[in-house]
Amino acid sequence: KAGVTQTPRYLIKTRGQQVTLSCSPISGHRSVSWYQQTPGQGLQFLFEYFSETQRNKGNFPGRFSGRQFSNSRSEMNVSTLELGDSALYLCASSRGTGGYTFGSGTRLTVV
Amino acid sequence: ILNVEQSPQSLHVQEGDSTNFTCSFPSSNFYALHWYRWETAKSPEALFVMTLNGDEKKKGRISATLNTKEGYSYLYIKGSQPEDSATYLCAFPMNYGGATNKLIFGTGTLLAVQP
Numbered sequence: 619k620a621g622v623t624q625t626p627r628y629l630i631k632t633r634g635q636q637v638t639l640s641c642s643p644i645s646g647h648r649s650v651s652w653y654q655q656t657p658g659q660g661l662q663f664l665f666e667y668f669s670e671t672q673r674n675k676g677n678f679p680g681r682f683s684g685r686q687f688s689n690s691r692s693e694m695n696v697s698t699l700e701l702g703d704s705a706l707y708l709c710a711s712s713r714g715t716g717g718y719t720f721g722s723g724t725r726l727t728v729v
Numbered sequence: 730i731l732n733v734e735q736s737p738q739s740l741h742v743q744e745g746d747s748t749n750f751t752c753s754f755p756s757s758n759f760y761a762l763h764w765y766r767w768e769t770a771k772s773p774e775a776l777f778v779m780t781l782n783g784d785e786k787k788k789g790r791i792s793a794t795l796n797t798k799e800g801y802s803y804l805y806i807k808g809s810q811p812e813d814s815a816t817y818l819c820a821f822p823m824n825y826g827g828a829t830n831k832l833i834f835g836t837g838t839l840l841a842v843q844p
Contacts, residue, residue: 621772622772649830651830651831651832653832653834659836660818660834660835660836660837661818661820661832661834662834663831663832663833666830666831668830673830674823674830674831676831708772708773710773710832714830716778717763717765717775717777717778718763718775718832719772719775720765720772720773720774721772722771722772723772
């Protein structure tokens with residue numbers, strides 16, 4: 619079965635720009651969550667969506683936002699990019715219980 | 730602030746060695762404990778979801794145990810192989826009224842197995 623698909627795989631943006639990342643979950647998985655990994659930091663929770671509703675949000679500034687569509691696909695957006703936003707962004711889907719299935723991630727570089 | 734800690738931070742072993750690492754988590758309000766394996770350039774892969782105190786799960790040469798009362802889990806790899814080289818992450822799901830939608834990850838144990 620198809621896994622979690624994230625696009626694009628790599629992205630280079632300039633400070634001040636905005637970026638949108640996409641995540642298509644496993645069919646039947648209604649929960650999509652996003653995580654950020656920066657060098658020296660573990661995976662940090664950004665937010666989680668279930669049935670188009672944000673259920674939880676991590677400790678990130680308002681420049682980080684997301685949404686989920688009726689087909690469970692999710693997007694996250696980062697506005698006014700800063701150098702510190704350079705990171706690997708992972709999305710994960712689940713049925714709500716049990717383990718999560720992760721995508722391969724989007725590597726964002728802000729220059 | 731909820732802390733999930735893993736030790737050691739990194740481990741270098743020879744092929745054939747057995748090894749183990751630790752994950753410590755809050756013992757109160759326990760719901761489950763996840764283990765993931767993350768190989769370089771790949772996605773984190775779920776290994777185990779553990780829910781019961783005293784639980785022991787096994788997948789090939791990898792096994793894990795759980796002690797919810799004292800707040801720790803051990804991951805064991807028997808007869809390590811080079812393909813076991815990866816970062817091993819544990820994660821503690823936050824429980825919100827029965828729905829878990831936020832994983833608190835440890836910083837991982839990086840395992841390198843030398844042939």
